[in-house]
Amino acid sequence: MDKYFKNTKLKELRPGLKKEILANIRKELPGQSIFDNFSFVRIYWSLITAAFAVLIFVNIHTNKSHENLMVTQYSACASADTECKMEIIGIARAQGMLSNPIFKAKS
């Protein structure tokens, strides 16, 4: 019996089967992204995201400063000068600043 077992070799696998299996596994794996094979794209993507975050932050900050300036201007209007006040409230409305308590109360 030994002569038989020791001298037979295992059957060969169909060529191409390994590629098919690995391709299907690749398709199925969670979190697989087209960027996985292009790390430089991932780096650029991170940089762009960071740049946008900075821009948004600066924009919010600028808006806040602008709003404060408008409030100051509003306060600077003489109490009887309705025209001055209405003009500033008009600008504030156009620029979406009516959530500010000072403009909200007056609008």
Next chain:
Amino acid sequence: MNKTKDVIGDIEKMYDLYAKPIFYYLLTILKKKEDAEDVLHNLFLKISRLYENIKMEDVKGYLFVSARNEAMSFIQKNKRDVEKEDIDLKMLESTNKELLPSDEVEELEKALLMLPLEQREVVFMKEYQGFTFKEIASILNISENTANSRYRYALVKLKKSLTRGSHG
């Protein structure tokens, strides 16, 4: 590090090391080349899904147990009666016959495939894979004595059919 690449790399290594013996084991159970390929394919897909739970220390044993389970559910799903089916002679032709004359290899493989499933898988694991009876018992979830006696019965049957074959 890229996790997906790691998983694929590890599975590729597993394939290179174990796909051939597992394929042969599946052939021993299923008797059909196409079915064995399908099951092998499904097996590796499942492994990729369960990758994180696999203990790498006993990956060979794990793969054999999983291959057996996959083959059994394939048989159930396709309502096959492998014991009564004829042997696919084309499958025997694809054996590497470098060392033994081809008729002797075919004779042995036919005889092996004619054994009942529980005996032929023990012979396969013992002779082609070099598993110990302890390992075989653990893979098949049977006792060592049962594995041993299945092996002995199988050898007696194999010897009988090979002697019969060479005399007639």
